Amino acid sequence: MAVQEDLVPDATTSDGTTVHRLKPNAVGLLGVVFMAVATAAPITAMTGNVPFMVSAGDGIGAPAGYLVAMVVLAIFSVGFTSMAKHITSTGAFYGFISYGLGRTVGLAAGLLATFAYAVFEPALIGIFSTFATTTLKDQTGVDVPWWAFAALMLAINATGTWFGIDVAEKLLVVLLATEVTVLAAMAVSVALHGGGPHGFTFAPVDPVNAFKGTSAGLGLFFAFWSWVGFESTAMYGEESRDPKRIIPKATMISVLGVGVFYVFVSWMAICGNGEAEAVRAASSSNPLALFFNPTERYVGHWAVDVMQWLMITGSLACGMAFHNCAARYMYALGREGVLPSLRRTVGRTHPGHGSPHIAGLVQTVVSAVLIGAFWAAGKDPYTGTYVLLAILGTMAILIVQAVCSFAVLVYFRSHHPESRHWFKTLAAPLIGGVAMLGVVVLLVSNMSAAAGPESGSLILKATPWLVALVAVAGLGYAQYLKRRAPERYALLGRTVLEETKER
Numbered sequence: 001m002a003v004q005e006d007l008v009p010d011a012t013t014s015d016g017t018t019v020h021r022l023k024p025n026a027v028g029l030l031g032v033v034f035m036a037v038a039t040a041a042p043i044t045a046m047t048g049n050v051p052f053m054v055s056a057g058d059g060i061g062a063p064a065g066y067l068v069a070m071v072v073l074a075i076f077s078v079g080f081t082s083m084a085k086h087i088t089s090t091g092a093f094y095g096f097i098s099y100g101l102g103r104t105v106g107l108a109a110g111l112l113a114t115f116a117y118a119v120f121e122p123a124l125i126g127i128f129s130t131f132a133t134t135t136l137k138d139q140t141g142v143d144v145p146w147w148a149f150a151a152l153m154l155a156i157n158a159t160g161t162w163f164g165i166d167v168a169e170k171l172l173v174v175l176l177a178t179e180v181t182v183l184a185a186m187a188v189s190v191a192l193h194g195g196g197p198h199g200f201t202f203a204p205v206d207p208v209n210a211f212k213g214t215s216a217g218l219g220l221f222f223a224f225w226s227w228v229g230f231e232s233t234a235m236y237g238e239e240s241r242d243p244k245r246i247i248p249k250a251t252m253i254s255v256l257g258v259g260v261f262y263v264f265v266s267w268m269a270i271c272g273n274g275e276a277e278a279v280r281a282a283s284s285s286n287p288l289a290l291f292f293n294p295t296e297r298y299v300g301h302w303a304v305d306v307m308q309w310l311m312i313t314g315s316l317a318c319g320m321a322f323h324n325c326a327a328r329y330m331y332a333l334g335r336e337g338v339l340p341s342l343r344r345t346v347g348r349t350h351p352g353h354g355s356p357h358i359a360g361l362v363q364t365v366v367s368a369v370l371i372g373a374f375w376a377a378g379k380d381p382y383t384g385t386y387v388l389l390a391i392l393g394t395m396a397i398l399i400v401q402a403v404c405s406f407a408v409l410v411y412f413r414s415h416h417p418e419s420r421h422w423f424k425t426l427a428a429p430l431i432g433g434v435a436m437l438g439v440v441v442l443l444v445s446n447m448s449a450a451a452g453p454e455s456g457s458l459i460l461k462a463t464p465w466l467v468a469l470v471a472v473a474g475l476g477y478a479q480y481l482k483r484r485a486p487e488r489y490a491l492l493g494r495t496v497l498e499e500t501k502e503r
Contacts (some may be wrong), residue, residue, distance in 0.1 A: 089237065
């Protein structure tokens, strides 16, 4: 009998349907924040993106680029969180857009979001494997093939999802705390030493400089790219305590907290080198010197060694968070029976852990197949696997974010006219949606530069077409269901558990 008490019971949706549910009340506010921030991967965003932004993007205006992106994403989040107060669903974008713009657009968005998160994990496995092989060789002389680390990360991610969100949360808290600490140590040390060799300079945080440099568009795209995944807060609503309060707070904390951190750390990295020296370091054969130089000068060589190891754990944390995201989107689509067989497979949860365990295993297989395909094609795990798949996933998720903003506009006009607000449900989502479309344009116009040595890759050239294909498949299949299986069409994006529905 004691075992039975530990089982996660099935749940009833607001329309009376019984579904396998995720473990309720498993995480609080900080847990949701950590899961969302993990997808942003602060140390990967800083060490991976900032040197490229400084050398080929908006130059010393990179911190200002982060400032601009933070403001835009905060405005987007106003509308996003307004909707989160009304709808709690693991499907997040899938549910929001279904309620706002209809089931057909909702399914297309749900498939796009699932596609994006599914390719983000193997992308992060690529950069994790690169960091692990180079760090181990540099510091110990041991040469381990990158695919061995890829297999290790696949196993860790699969295990974490199997045992539930509370286990993943505990691991991510440790990983995030350490990577944030070492970056903060560098930034604070530079500040305490008077801002570096030439003192403080405020040019890097002047918003005007975000639009200057070699390619301002490329720099701004990388700034927005650094936040990808912050919106994942909404998909943990069914597993959190008091989701109507927690999810909006967690989203804004993630956007603003990560934003302030990005601006401060990148600013101090430039100051710690000096403006001209920072550009030279970022453009050198070792662009990580942009961070390693001030860290060694103001903290100590030991901190550089630690930073290298934390780049490994940071990318691991990011990949694990994306694995959880992909599994939850698959579960959300599965429990609604988008395909009848899915309800009995990825739409089920573990009876004891309340985790989307089957969806997690499917995502592991998807990642393994993609990693294997890129390996067979001779792609470098960083310049090939990471860069190409990250661009592909980012394009898909940015389009979904833009559509979600417009869904907020329609939702409050048609469902809750009494809650409409000139800024929260009109101006903010409108500005956010247009801005997201602008970022998509930045991505498309700068894809070749962002891809670097893979600029001529067939995968890169096919990226817009692959995204379009997934969207069209969703639109077409939804229309098929509407005509041939209206009872299944009626469920699309509408699964809201009875205890989490709006009162």
